[in-house]
Amino acid sequence: MTITDSHDAALTAEQAEARERIYALPLESLDPANEAHYPSGDIHWVFERLRAEDPVHFTAAEHSEYGHYWSLTKWDDIRAADTNPKDFSANGIITLARPVPESMTEEEMEAQRRQGITSLLSMDPPDHEIHRGAVSEAVAPANLAAMEPLIRERAGAILDGLPIGQEFDWVDKVSIELTAMTLATLFDYPQEQRRKLTWWSDVITSAPGPGRAVENQEDRVVAMNEFFDTFNDMFTRRQSEEPRVDFLSLLAHSPHATDFTDRELFGDGIVLLVGGNDTTRNTITGSVYALSKNPTENAKLRANPALIPSMVSETIRWQTPLTHMTRRTTRDVEINGKIIPKGDRVAMWYVSGNRDEDKIQNAASYIIDRKNPRQHLSFGFGIHRCLGNKLAELQLRIIWEEMLARFPEINVIGEPVRSHSSFIKGYESMTVVIPRRN
Amino acid sequence: MEVTFVLQDKTTRTVEAEPGWKLMEVAVDNAVPGIDGDCGGEAACATCHVYVSPQWREATGERTSDEQAMLDNTFGVREDSRLCCQITTDEELDGLIVEVVGS
Numbered sequence: 001m002t003i004t005d006s007h008d009a010a011l012t013a014e015q016a017e018a019r020e021r022i023y024a025l026p027l028e029s030l031d032p033a034n035e036a037h038y039p040s041g042d043i044h045w046v047f048e049r050l051r052a053e054d055p056v057h058f059t060a061a062e063h064s065e066y067g068h069y070w071s072l073t074k075w076d077d078i079r080a081a082d083t084n085p086k087d088f089s090a091n092g093i094i095t096l097a098r099p100v101p102e103s104m105t106e107e108e109m110e111a112q113r114r115q116g117i118t119s120l121l122s123m124d125p126p127d128h129e130i131h132r133g134a135v136s137e138a139v140a141p142a143n144l145a146a147m148e149p150l151i152r153e154r155a156g157a158i159l160d161g162l163p164i165g166q167e168f169d170w171v172d173k174v175s176i177e178l179t180a181m182t183l184a185t186l187f188d189y190p191q192e193q194r195r196k197l198t199w200w201s202d203v204i205t206s207a208p209g210p211g212r213a214v215e216n217q218e219d220r221v222v223a224m225n226e227f228f229d230t231f232n233d234m235f236t237r238r239q240s241e242e243p244r245v246d247f248l249s250l251l252a253h254s255p256h257a258t259d260f261t262d263r264e265l266f267g268d269g270i271v272l273l274v275g276g277n278d279t280t281r282n283t284i285t286g287s288v289y290a291l292s293k294n295p296t297e298n299a300k301l302r303a304n305p306a307l308i309p310s311m312v313s314e315t316i317r318w319q320t321p322l323t324h325m326t327r328r329t330t331r332d333v334e335i336n337g338k339i340i341p342k343g344d345r346v347a348m349w350y351v352s353g354n355r356d357e358d359k360i361q362n363a364a365s366y367i368i369d370r371k372n373p374r375q376h377l378s379f380g381f382g383i384h385r386c387l388g389n390k391l392a393e394l395q396l397r398i399i400w401e402e403m404l405a406r407f408p409e410i411n412v413i414g415e416p417v418r419s420h421s422s423f424i425k426g427y428e429s430m431t432v433v434i435p436r437r438n
Numbered sequence: 439m440e441v442t443f444v445l446q447d448k449t450t451r452t453v454e455a456e457p458g459w460k461l462m463e464v465a466v467d468n469a470v471p472g473i474d475g476d477c478g479g480e481a482a483c484a485t486c487h488v489y490v491s492p493q494w495r496e497a498t499g500e501r502t503s504d505e506q507a508m509l510d511n512t513f514g515v516r517e518d519s520r521l522c523c524q525i526t527t528d529e530e531l532d533g534l535i536v537e538v539v540g541s
Contacts, residue, residue, distance in 0.1 A: 083482045083504065129510045140513040141540050374476045374485075381482035383511050390541065 019045045027054055031064045032071050032349060033096045038425065039418040043323075044364070047073055047352035056338040066096045069326070069345040070338075073352040075359035075377065077336050081327060081348050083382040085124055088327035088346060090384060094122045095423045096326055096347050119267030121275075121325075121384060128383060131268055134254035135247050138186055139388045143245050147185065151395060154181050155402045162434060167413055170432045175284040178399060182391070183276045188246035189234070200227040201277035204270055205424050231269040232262070247272050279321040280392045282426030284399060285416065286319035287311065289430060290366045292412040297368045305404050311368035312396040317376030318366050320351040323425050325380060350377040351425060407434050439532035443470045443488075446540050455527045461536070462486040462523035472538035479523040481505040484512040486522045488536040498525050498534070514539050 011019065022030075022045040030046055037043040050057050050073045057071040072078045081088045120131035137143060158177050162168065176198055184194040202213035203223045214220045231248070238244075238252035251257065251265060260268075291298040291311075301307050324347045331342045340346060354376050355363040361370075379386035386392070403410070416430035441464060442452040453468040455461075465473035465486065474485035481504040490498050495518060501509065505524045509515050522536060 079477075079480065079482065083480065085507075125507070125510070132511055136511075136513060372478075374474050375478055379476070379483075381477050381480070383507055385483055385511075 018042045022046055023049055028058075028060065029063050030057065031059045032057075033059070033064060033066050033069070033347065033422045035420055035422045038422055039420055041418075043351070044355065047349065047355065051352060051356060056336045056340075067345070069096060069347055070340050072335070072346060072348050074336065075353040075356040078348040078350065078353040078377055079381050080335065081346060082325075082380055082384070085383055087330055087333045089124050089330050090122050090128075090327055091124050092122060092328055094325050096324065096345070118264055119271040121271045122267065125383065130256050131264065132387060134256065135250050135268065135272065136387060137250055138245050138247050139391045141390070144390055144394055148394060148398070150185065151178075151182060152398050152402065154178060155399045159402055159406050164434055164436060167431050167433050170288055170430045171281070171285050171427055172429065174399070175281040178284065178395060179277060179281045182395060183273065186247055186272070186276060187234070188244065188248065197273060198277060201273045205274055205278060206421060227269070228266050231266065235265060275386070275388055276391070278424045278426055280395050282321040282419075282424065283316055283319050283392065283396060285427045285430055286321070287315040287396065287400065288410055288432065289412055289416055289427070290315055290318055292410070294366045297366055301368055302404065305401070307368055308397055308400045308404075309393070310373045312393055312400070313373035313376065314366065314368050314370060315396070316378045316392070317354050317373070319425065320354050320378050321425055322378070323351040323423055324349045325384070350380065353377040406437055408436065408438055410434050439527065439529055441527065441531065441534045441536070443473070444535065444537040445470070446472050446538055457528045459527050460523045461525040461527055462521070464527060465522065470538065472540040473522065474541065475523060481508055481521050481524055484508045484521060485541045487512060487514070487539040487541055488520055488522045489516060489518045489539060490520050491535040491537070492518070494531070494534050494536070497530055513541065
């Protein structure tokens, strides 16, 4: 199995073989949402080929377990769709990660909306602004400045507790720990139960199955209900308490709070939970991995810690922790020469746009001091752009400042175990050894 | 021509600008802190948010519709808020003063 997704160096025999295999497939059979492409890193060959041969790609239902859908793979097309909420509606489901009906009428879309959850991420204006506006203060600059010392103290404590000279799992001991603590603060949830937040998020984002967060669909429903009940209890309690700047208190004290439905609150809870969990966690792990695979870049960083913010942005681009978001067309829309019929689903593959050579030079390479490291698609563009982007960058910056102050090297042992998901691009585990302290 | 950015720490930074550029580009080229310009100037990220001084409001024009949509979803928005990627430098804006909001 090929593992690395950096193909700047000469390809290994396995990578060359994987690439050849992808290029030999009939074009119309390519299904970028197929989870099997992800743990191996083969997905980059799928997108490399689509960008060159069929940038606006249609996958028919017979080739996909998610029903038929369109893929946008070029930077400019993704940007155009993401900044056009009128023609590309977020209303409904915003990932491909579950089977849905072939195509939908407006009535069916509305029915689905009523049955399923809805959230600030899956709303169009004007509801979107109300929900986003309600919670945004928690991650506004003033609150982030207040959180910085807390995050730094926690990062330091986590790093000081790591074993020296012994193998351990970086994902569990560092990436999950730090992000779970931050999440617990944002939700004002008991710190000692913070891993529960991580677990709920994992349940939500992964399909049930052996070795997954939950084994089967029934357990999944139980877990989701437990999160919903907990979230609801907290919301109700916040209503009778003084306003604070955690997500739940902000929702509970919003001037629109009485209009919020249970389904909307649940949806907002899910989005805020998942948004603050996998993304930053996998980028922290990704930064350690990418630097270990690119010794020249690692040396640059260690010689000049002022490069940390630029390295953080480059890692967010290179990792692209959320591979895509989906939209549904509200009319027949022409994009890059193809007409996408009204009501079809469109996946905006950020993970592909971030490797588009027409926009980013040497896009496959990890270069921590590239010219415009902040120009990437990982946060999305337009009104749904990541709400917590500055908090993500803050956590990444702080953990690296604290790491550089403590450890002269961090060695990745073997290859990490990658997530089996076409939505979350991340790592289940990654073994490392820290040989010594500074 | 010159433009002045009032930074978040209330210090000021006055820089030389050529006419015909996006004000965001002038800021990024001069490494003005708090102006990131992530989306490259498409009014799609709100990382170049500024407040425009009263005397410059008219000369800098009206918000565009894309800009308005982003400002509806941004922190700290006021009546004098603009995304400075939607302001183009010209000689009439010589001496322009804007306050960096940060994002």
